[in-house]
Amino acid sequence: MINKTVKNVQEALQDVQDGMTLMLGGFGLCGIPENCINELLRLGVKDLTCISNNAGVDDFGIGLLLQKRQVKKMIASYVGENAEFERQLLSGELEVELNPQGTLAERIRAGGAGIPAFFTPAGYGTEVGEGKESREFNGKMYLMETWLKADFAFVKAWKGDTAGNLIYKGTARNFNPMMATAGKITVAEVEELVPAGELDPNMIHTPGIFVQRIFQGEKYEKRIEQRTVRQA
Amino acid sequence: MINKTVKNVQEALQDVQDGMTLMLGGFGLCGIPENCINELLRLGVKDLTCISNNAGVDDFGIGLLLQKRQVKKMIASYVGENAEFERQLLSGELEVELNPQGTLAERIRAGGAGIPAFFTPAGYGTEVGEGKESREFNGKMYLMETWLKADFAFVKAWKGDTAGNLIYKGTARNFNPMMATAGKITVAEVEELVPAGELDPNMIHTPGIFVQRIFQGEKYEKRIEQRTVRQA
Amino acid sequence: MALDKNQIAKRIAQEVKNGMYVNLGIGIPTLVANYIPHGIEVVLQSENGLLGMGPFPTEDQVDADLINAGKQTITTLPGSSIFSSADSFGMIRGEHVDLTILGAMEVSEEGDIANWKIPGKMVKGMGGAMDLVASAKNIIVAMQHTARDGSSKLLKECTLPITGLKCVKKIVTDLCVMEVTDKGFKLLERAPGVSVEDIQKATEGTLIVEGDIPEVQL
């Protein structure tokens, strides 16, 4: 089996350049590629176009890239809990393309699956539909949306093997599987890297063909945005 | 959790009617819903439109429905090993719509995922493209293909639970997961039916929301088309 | 007396029928889960990739890898399943979810909804709301009837950028329960002690009042 292992995050991201389009997995702070984001901060690459459902919070995740002004454009579905993101958006400092979440997920899947365009009802009749082709099917109106691809896709998985196969845990799966398919170079960081053959072929979420580089992350903070608990 | 269990195949298929559109999972004879096919034979429903990658072999699987002339139209990608299918096709007794295999798989996924149409390069410039809209994206030509849905989808899984969650085994997965999403009523037959909660939520191939009825099949012949072996 | 958030949620919970798959939006809709009557089996869908969402975890159950669409830590119930965002919205777009409950800033008498942006002031983003409202078979909105300045949020036409066209079926506000019909908002129930006149004054869109309007029963 082809071995996709790289030594560390530095080797994995060595050829990331200014101006590139990057995909970053995660929903909120759940399932984000923490080690890759930290390395992007260290590298200081700029004028990035980042595709990610959210942009982290002010002081964690992609929020840190926004603070350091490394991002030229965000393609996302939710600004929500990120004041700096909202500020840069409203002031026009940051170019932002907001997509309905399902449209965003499907555009990324389409990019990986060789489908240049598809029709969805989401956003028809709203700002999102402005300038887009619309069409009626079976009496309902749909917008044509196009695929998204990236120079690099950074995904985070729970377990991975040296062949690049990935298994995600819980709702940390979210956008990671589609993004893994849509990067020219897909970098997977995992909590546990095992030899090829240890994972059950029936239970692989992302087949190794989509992953060009894989490494075990040094540490994971896994910050929680809304720690909600009930009494035992 | 909502319980999707029905007593047996008779209960599961009680309201299948003449003239309906059915999806049947499987690739060749691998992963076909054997018990449902046998019940369709027993019911004798006719003028069916069957959507299935293949049509079984002459004396097993959908081949039996063809022999009994219960099928008016087949939507498939491969005729291959089925002489009766090829004969009915060439004689015009059976209406046949051949789709590229990936187009067929994607049309079914689109039906389940609420995407009325998408673009694929498969079949551009061939008979498959006749009468279809074609369009250029990034210098390459694509055909517009539309979704497929069915009145009933019959799928076969390895394990299932009472909530309708399914796990497939090996390459018996094939078309089953997409078809499960595209039936108005999806009937799942499984080799082993377990209580909700026994399957790992992380390892579900088909979430229960797609399955309306589930039962444990009485027996599985699992016939092999090409038994190829090597010396130990 | 106007309904509080929990009462709005409790009233909406009465709309949830046995065997439904339900998506709950952020805010009041999330509270609906607390009031689903015993004996009613429903499955909660969280659009970040989970079917079968359970209650919040106890302290020792907290798992950073298990959150809902509001980014809150949650648990799973027996029979739950986890999937990608693409599969989740395939489920939503493909109309497999029976009921969607969400919040709104404005709703028009035709059932248009606005809930993602105030130009120049606030942009939350649409998140999954546009997908949900474009494909849900049944949409119930939980909202305040008026803004803080007393202006109506139930309008002839939305003034804010809309999230979806002609999609809202029912609305539960602090003042009343309404159904969206061809002819406007049809008043179904009043909050206890709130008069039809109070509701009429707080509603800019066409309000249809037919016969006696009963009080909400909680």
Place this chain on the structure above:
Amino acid sequence: MALDKNQIAKRIAQEVKNGMYVNLGIGIPTLVANYIPHGIEVVLQSENGLLGMGPFPTEDQVDADLINAGKQTITTLPGSSIFSSADSFGMIRGEHVDLTILGAMEVSEEGDIANWKIPGKMVKGMGGAMDLVASAKNIIVAMQHTARDGSSKLLKECTLPITGLKCVKKIVTDLCVMEVTDKGFKLLERAPGVSVEDIQKATEGTLIVEGDIPEVQL
């Protein structure tokens, strides 16, 4: 001496490079797996939903739930993965597969391929072939140079319904190895003892012969 099926497969195996993901069609292409040189790591994709296909099973390993696209029982190798047909063709359409090797009834000098139907006589169906040829980065065809009646299968234009336009890159027949170029079939290698004239006679499409043409080395 013309190459036999195994020799064609063996010659094609030389085109397989380390680290490639390869899809092998039914027939001669399947045999290529037997000749991949030691030290070359490749992963075989089977479009019915498997990456990392291994050799045929021993009698006690036979599993009805594990077959390849030719419906043959097979095994998996360590590091393999299994997926649905939609995901499999996503992989193919998305150009993640590096090399596709398949059979053909006819190939045109522009690289068009026909391999799924003889009108009125035979319909196999296209199976996955149309998806593969529409999206493969590199397509090599394994075929016989002529039909049983001696007529050429390497044509100016295909006479049979085509499977894909301008997609074939290289062809290995019983007589020779050719590359498809802008100007026609460029002859690269001859089968041992087969002359350029023999190949010329068996080729209806434009054959480009430049310099000395070496014999195939197996």
